[in-house]
Amino acid sequence: MIVFDLTCAAGHRFEGWFGSGEDFASQSARGLLSCPSCGAAEIERVPSATRFNSGAAENVPAVPAAQAPQGKDPMAIAQILYARLVDQMLSSSEDVGKAFPDEARRIHYEEAPARAIRGEATPEQHAELVDEGIPVLRIPMPSRDRFS
Numbered sequence: 001m002i003v004f005d006l007t008c009a010a011g012h013r014f015e016g017w018f019g020s021g022e023d024f025a026s027q028s029a030r031g032l033l034s035c036p037s038c039g040a041a042e043i044e045r046v047p048s049a050t051r052f053n054s055g056a057a058e059n060v061p062a063v064p065a066a067q068a069p070q071g072k073d074p075m076a077i078a079q080i081l082y083a084r085l086v087d088q089m090l091s092s093s094e095d096v097g098k099a100f101p102d103e104a105r106r107i108h109y110e111e112a113p114a115r116a117i118r119g120e121a122t123p124e125q126h127a128e129l130v131d132e133g134i135p136v137l138r139i140p141m142p143s144r145d146r147f148s
């Protein structure tokens with residue numbers, strides 16, 4: 001999957017997910033793309049620094065372009081954006097598994113190198129970390145094979 005930043009004639013910016021650059025060109029040529037804000041069909045790619053982390057590309061849920069953010073269903077868009085956020089968090093953090101509560105504490109008290117970590121914590125462990133003022137975030141993981 002590849003993410004392109006797109007813009008319509010009215011200047012609305014949005015993202016489209018495609019299987020490849022050719023996929024985008026093909027859909028664009030056939031007039032299948034439209035702006036989610038105003039529905040305009042004149043869509044152009046805009047240069048951007050944001051690119052999907054290609055290292056996780058094969059794990060990205062297969063989202064048909066027809067359901068990509070240029071669609072009109074807010075829930076579908078939210079799910080895509082959420083999956084993307086999770087992927088970014090996963091690709092930029094170290095998995096410490098069940099050692100998460102201990103490691104989060106060690107980092108907080110500067111006993112371990114500061115870095116982004118992720119792992120597992122029970123609701124009780126999570127509450128203790130919050131009570132100690134340690135910045136932790138609970139996120140529900142989309143069900144995907146690599147998390148099982």
Ligand SMILES: [Zn+2]
Nearest residue numbers: 008012035038
């Ligand atoms: Zn527009």
